[in-house]
Amino acid sequence: MGGRSLLEGFIYYGNMAGITREIVMALDPYRGFAGEFSWPEVEDGNSDERAILCVYQPPANSSSLPISNDGILLGTKNLDVVLFTFLTGTETDPNGSATESVEAIAITGRIDPTMTQEDDIGGAKSYHSLEFPHLRQVNKGLDFEYCVEEEAAGEGATWLDMHYTDTDRNFAYFPEGIANWVNIKIKDNTEYVDRDIIDGFRLHYYELFTRGDEAT
């Protein structure tokens, strides 16, 4: 099923002592599930029994923090630290002795421009490229991958790199784009900046058949 739960792995568990299930999710009162968060120090499925036990967000008028640092404190178990997160500065995730940028990943649902959600599969197409309405999405440091006709959020999906050119930095191309539908994975490993990262794209494709005909 293309809509397999993104969190399905959370359900499965073996009787191994010390394994921690950890998830932090953002829930929007008007739009529902807005996303999940993870930290290298407290990862889901870790075997160190590390967990987030409590959280506190200071009042916005607190003089303890600069206005730009609207941070949240996370109390931890088995880590001997308190985490500060969601800072609006340029901090990066510490991971051991090196600093690493926060890795953000988004996976789209099925993308098939020829069908509605109520309809069946629309037929083979040749997916050509993604064009970004706002220039230089690729220059911003985003990476794009795709998979074809798979359960994108499940195990075993084969993700393929999309291609870019040096001149057209607002395009990402499908090297092998024959499919009924695709899923897109957006990855951002850049340093945090306080701006919108991506808000959509224009999908270019060739339709390989007329509905009712055999796919070519």
Added chain:
Amino acid sequence: MKNRLYRGFSGIDRTEGPIVGPQISLLRSKNFIMPDERGVLRKRGGTTKATLLGDCWGIGGYQADPTSVGIPGVVYFIAYHNNGGTAYVSKSIAGASWSALSLGAYTSFGTAPMSFAQIANLFAIFGGRPAKITDISSGGVSRLGGGGPTAAPTVAASTGAGSLTGEYSWKYTFYDSTSGWESSPSPANTTLSLSAKNGEISGMSTTVDREGIDKKRIYRTQLTGEAPWYHVADVTLATTTYTDSTSDASLGAVAPTEGDHDAPPSSTYIGESHEKRFWIADGTSLYYSKIYDGSLYNLEYFSADRKLVFNQQITAVKSAPRLGGLLVFKAPGYGIDLVRGRSSEDFEIVEYYPSRGTYHQQSVVVQDDMLFFFDKTRPILLKNGQISPTFSDKVYPIISELCKDIPSDVPYVWALWDNLREQFLLGISSISASSVQWQDATSWGVGVSWKDSFTTVTWQV
């Protein structure tokens, strides 16, 4: 070549099937945030960390008074952590470094998610025996409330001549002359009949399980032997005897009522501030302090006469003036009650929402007219007392599968309202015990291998 423009992201959607523009639904959004309704993705901010040894069971904020007009007062972060059995309460400004506060000899903390509350300069910690901080700059942590003398004083007629003729009875209390806190009085001795004698008091206790006690206050009836008891004198805590020759005309203020200045429940993790009182849960009882009228010691006075009793064990409490009062949660399935009223005379319990509840005090959030909490298997959002249709349609299908088989033995659940992004954050952690096996949601009772849906890493049983 054809094209279709997808103009925004519509959030996580488990619905199967192709996407119809202009919006793109997501199957996963890890560390991307959707901060508003424009359908854009932003990255979450980075993270730093500060050393805080041991396991941190609670973080709160002590709001200090402002020092200048128009400048907000400093918020000191307060964290309770336990390192190898040693308890710490630490403070920090801006969170980069933490310093441990001194813990009073009569404080006692556990290791479980705890709650905090503040009224005026008194910051209460509900993490075992209730404790308090009243001076964040230079003070430490001390016990909230305390017990009074448990035995009546021994009183006998003086050997020589004295001033008292009549029937008399005595009590005494423990007293902190700095803060003004005074315990409930001791039991009264058997009424003593005197004829031109003094009352020789002995056997007063010199030990008390609360910091800061430096005196005892002695009280006596007038010559009728009838209540009330009036103030005779203050003596040091170490003093065990006193000769009372005070005339009735020279007696002072009336003693505290018996049982009116009792200590709060001895062990609780559920506490809240509401209507200028502290509220503390103990089993099916909810105790409330005296009202704050400018005297901090009133917030440390509890009584068997100031409690409300519920039909099931209390699992969480939350002040919600906009929703009508103080919300009192019971376990999932047993409902949520509301305490209305502003004084002891008119506090009443009414049903707020039946059949729901929570095991997790830290998951309860009140924001405007919204109530958010974690029920047995999923978060619940009530708007003006009604289940949110957004959550029913968009969140439950995901969360229900996720949380169906969380073991009830070691789950840690917390939530807060993120002011910046105007979203609820919900965190769930659970650490397995070797004898506990999570279940495959599709094959009830069958243990399976752990596997991560994203990385596909598998741990075999």
